[in-house]
Amino acid sequence: MSHALRAAEFLRDAERARWHDGSLWSLREKRDRAAAAVPDWESLREAAAALKRHVLAELPFYLTRFEERAQAHGAVVHWARDAAEHNQIVEGLLREAGARRVVKSKSMLTEECGLNPHLEARGIEIVDTDLGERIVQLRHERPSHIVMPAIHLRRQEIGALFHAELGTPEGESDPTALTLAARHDLRARFLGAQAGLTGVNFAIAETGGIVVCTNEGNADLGTVLPPLHIACMGIEKLIPRAADLPVFLRLLARSATGQAQTAYTSHFHGPRPGGALHIVLVDNGRSGLRARAEFAEALTCIRCGACMNTCPVFRRSGGHSYDAVIPGPIGSVLEPARAPSAHASLPYACSLCGSCRDVCPVRIDLPKQLLAWRAELSQGAPGGALRRAGLRVARFAFQRPRVYALVGALARRVARVLPERWLAGRWNPWTRGRALPPTPPHSFRALYARRRR
Amino acid sequence: MRVGLFVPCHVDQLWPEVGFAALALLERAGVEVEFPAAQTCCGQALLSAGGRSEACALAARCVRVFDGYDAVVAPSASCIAMLRVHYPELLGGADAEALAARSYELCEFLHGVLRVPPPTHAFPHRVALHAGCHALRELRLGHPSEGGPAGEDPVRALLAGLGGIEFVSLTRPDECCGFGGVFSTVEPEVSCRMGLDRLDDQRAARAEVVTSSDPSCLLHLAALARRNARDMQILHVAQILAGPRT
Numbered sequence: 001m002s003h004a005l006r007a008a009e010f011l012r013d014a015e016r017a018r019w020h021d022g023s024l025w026s027l028r029e030k031r032d033r034a035a036a037a038v039p040d041w042e043s044l045r046e047a048a049a050a051l052k053r054h055v056l057a058e059l060p061f062y063l064t065r066f067e068e069r070a071q072a073h074g075a076v077v078h079w080a081r082d083a084a085e086h087n088q089i090v091e092g093l094l095r096e097a098g099a100r101r102v103v104k105s106k107s108m109l110t111e112e113c114g115l116n117p118h119l120e121a122r123g124i125e126i127v128d129t130d131l132g133e134r135i136v137q138l139r140h141e142r143p144s145h146i147v148m149p150a151i152h153l154r155r156q157e158i159g160a161l162f163h164a165e166l167g168t169p170e171g172e173s174d175p176t177a178l179t180l181a182a183r184h185d186l187r188a189r190f191l192g193a194q195a196g197l198t199g200v201n202f203a204i205a206e207t208g209g210i211v212v213c214t215n216e217g218n219a220d221l222g223t224v225l226p227p228l229h230i231a232c233m234g235i236e237k238l239i240p241r242a243a244d245l246p247v248f249l250r251l252l253a254r255s256a257t258g259q260a261q262t263a264y265t266s267h268f269h270g271p272r273p274g275g276a277l278h279i280v281l282v283d284n285g286r287s288g289l290r291a292r293a294e295f296a297e298a299l300t301c302i303r304c305g306a307c308m309n310t311c312p313v314f315r316r317s318g319g320h321s322y323d324a325v326i327p328g329p330i331g332s333v334l335e336p337a338r339a340p341s342a343h344a345s346l347p348y349a350c351s352l353c354g355s356c357r358d359v360c361p362v363r364i365d366l367p368k369q370l371l372a373w374r375a376e377l378s379q380g381a382p383g384g385a386l387r388r389a390g391l392r393v394a395r396f397a398f399q400r401p402r403v404y405a406l407v408g409a410l411a412r413r414v415a416r417v418l419p420e421r422w423l424a425g426r427w428n429p430w431t432r433g434r435a436l437p438p439t440p441p442h443s444f445r446a447l448y449a450r451r452r453r
Numbered sequence: 454m455r456v457g458l459f460v461p462c463h464v465d466q467l468w469p470e471v472g473f474a475a476l477a478l479l480e481r482a483g484v485e486v487e488f489p490a491a492q493t494c495c496g497q498a499l500l501s502a503g504g505r506s507e508a509c510a511l512a513a514r515c516v517r518v519f520d521g522y523d524a525v526v527a528p529s530a531s532c533i534a535m536l537r538v539h540y541p542e543l544l545g546g547a548d549a550e551a552l553a554a555r556s557y558e559l560c561e562f563l564h565g566v567l568r569v570p571p572p573t574h575a576f577p578h579r580v581a582l583h584a585g586c587h588a589l590r591e592l593r594l595g596h597p598s599e600g601g602p603a604g605e606d607p608v609r610a611l612l613a614g615l616g617g618i619e620f621v622s623l624t625r626p627d628e629c630c631g632f633g634g635v636f637s638t639v640e641p642e643v644s645c646r647m648g649l650d651r652l653d654d655q656r657a658a659r660a661e662v663v664t665s666s667d668p669s670c671l672l673h674l675a676a677l678a679r680r681n682a683r684d685m686q687i688l689h690v691a692q693i694l695a696g697p698r699t
Contacts, residue, residue: 003640004639004640004641004642004643007640007642007643008642008643011642011643011646017646021650025625028599031599032598032599032600035599035600036600041600042600042601310599312628312629312631312647313640313643313647316643316646316647316650317643345639348635348636348639348640349640349643350633350636351586351629351631351632351633351636351644351647352501352586352587352633352634352636353586353590353629353633354586354587354589354590354591355586355590355597355599355629357590358590358597358599358600358601359599359600371500371501371505374501374502374503375500375503375504375505377503378502378503378504387502387503388504390502391499391502391503391504391507392507394494394498394499394504394507395499395504395507395510395511397493398462398493398494398496398499398511398514399493399510399511399514401490401491401492401493404462404493404494408462408465408466411466412466429637429638429639429641430637430638430641430676431680432641432642432645433641433642433644433645433649433677433680434641434645434648434673434676434677434679434680435675435676435677435679435680436676437467437672437676438467438468438672438675439467440467440468440469442469443465443466443469444460444464444465444466444469444472444473444488445460445465445488445490447469447473448472448476448488449490
């Protein structure tokens with residue numbers, strides 16, 4: 001099923017689609033105000049882009065340095081080639097510690113690796129502690145947005161979910177009451193947890209430290225209570241020095257939600273006294289992407305979600321229409337790299353408006369990469385063979401002005417003669433919501449030639 | 454100065470009036486204008502449909518067709534963005550760079566290069582300016598609401614002199630209309646929703662006329678307006694600027 005079909009499904013509920021568009025647009029506006037309030041915003045973006053590109057170019061060096069420095073603090077560093085290895089490592093660490101109840105703060109990487117189902121199938125309880133992630137976990141669905149995992153849901157739906165799952169009163173949909181109910185439930189799980197998992201926003205090669213940004217403090221609670229902390233990160237999360245961190249911290253929350261900072265910025269340098277810290281570095285296709293000059297830049301993404309909030313297609317189609325771990329513009333670049341045929345329609349879920357490129361805090365040229373994917377995937381894309389044939393015909397005609405003029409004149413003549421309902425059938429995607437274009441009797445070139453005579 | 458008028462394929466075939474309005478404006482500005490008959494399509498539609506090699510072939514052809522003109526001017530910001538931004542990247546080489554450097558969107562050329570005084574005939578209407586994404590974010594003719602590089606909007610500057618014109622303000626001044634070339638037919642539902650949202654915004658601002666420097670956005674919006682009984686008049690900026698004389 002293509003993105004277009006899932007998007008059409010989303011749009012069938014017109015009122016929900018309008019509301020979804022409006023909520024994300026208001027985040028875009030908050031981001032605009034926050035960005036405009038920083039006088040050196042463009043220099044920050046430039047610096048961030050340069051730093052991340054530098055790290056990517058020198059990745060082996062920084063990875064080695066990070067490993068050394070993290071080990072020096074007493075952290076144990078693990079390397080996972082792919083998702084399966086990552087899941088085995090985490091499972092092994094939990095078994096070794098005898099942990100059967102685990103709390104996790106938000107991590108898109110563990111989503112990517114499918115860690116939750118892996119652990120659940122092996123009898124280990126894993127609870128997402130980010131409120132939005134907890135909501136989608138209770139609904140057995142994936143996040144629809146990388147920063148706001150439950151942005152597709154309205155509070156009434158969350159009220160109904162909590163009534164069923166957490167025993168809140170029926171019809172309760174007050175956000176404060178629902179949040180308190182979730183907090184109450186999560187507190188017990190924090191206290192009972194035997195291990196805490198976190199993602200990583202930034203890993204500092206110079207210090208061997210990791211930084212986790214949350215708004216709910218759940219990464220702190222999840223790591224200070226249980227003795228075992230496992231941090232999972234993609235190998236692209238590195239930054240060179242501690243001094244570079246502010247560049248990213250100033251950009252991240254402003255781009256994501258318009259906040260100056262996330263409410264909590266938690267730094268971990270080694271395990272807490274008496275505890276253990278394990279850091280799992282995951283490749284899972286990143287080296288392959290890094291080797292591809294036209295797509296490597298996508299690995300500089302800091303997962304702020306700004307491209308999703310600004311994307312006019314994402315806002316009107318919902319994150320689930322991408323049927324991918326990472327949705328939106330950046331997902332449409334990253335996901336085809338993981339599974340080209342499954343995600344071949346994603347590069348077309350874009351009107352090439354270019355707004356994502358302008359909001360991206362690390363200046364990833366997303367439209368350019370989407371065009372590159374279209375060229376590469378045009379064989380496997382929906383209607384691929386037909387489209388390729390169409391492209392060849394178009395090239396043939398456009399290279400021959402007379403053929404082009406003749407085809408144009410014929411098409412307009414046919415359109416003027418045939419009944420509109422024939423041309424505007426269900427087969428014609430143009431007329432599904434639009435009238436036919438005008439069909440003037442003469443083209444500009446014909447009239448111009450006549451005028452010259 | 455010898456100007457090569459580039460009339461994009463969709464204007465040539467579907468909206469010849471826009472080509473003639475552009476021609477009239479350039480002639481009135483006192484430059485020598487020619488429409489090289491060998492021109493066809495800039496190749497953007499093919500590029501956006503995944504036909505990179507096909508687009509390269511048409512780009513190379515376009516470079517040859519417009520060889521020898523001092524400037525290449527088109528009443529379409531999007532097609533000019535193809536020439537200026539994408540040709541150098543697709544083709545490389547001095548010829549593509551040179552064409553990129555002397556290609557102009559019509560209003561940009563009239564206002565920024567020829568510095569023609571804005572026309573002053575009467576146009577007593579409430580006008581919504583539709584900022585085409587490629588005018589805004591590739592040619593940088595205007596101030597994108599999300600920030601980033603910005604420049605003067607020649608469409609507004611030229612229209613501002615008209616007698617009685619009133620610009621309406623939109624809630625989302627530069628949201629995409631959803632045309633997007635192949636996007637309009639690959640994702641028709643999202644495309645139409647985006648366009649209808651623009652029309653709703655413009656209607657709420659009580660616009661009588663919607664205009665833009667991008668004819669492909671306008672053809673999409675006009676087709677939506679006609680199907681959905683929106684009665685705004687949709688005109689290319691060249692038609693308004695050329696006035697009743699054409």
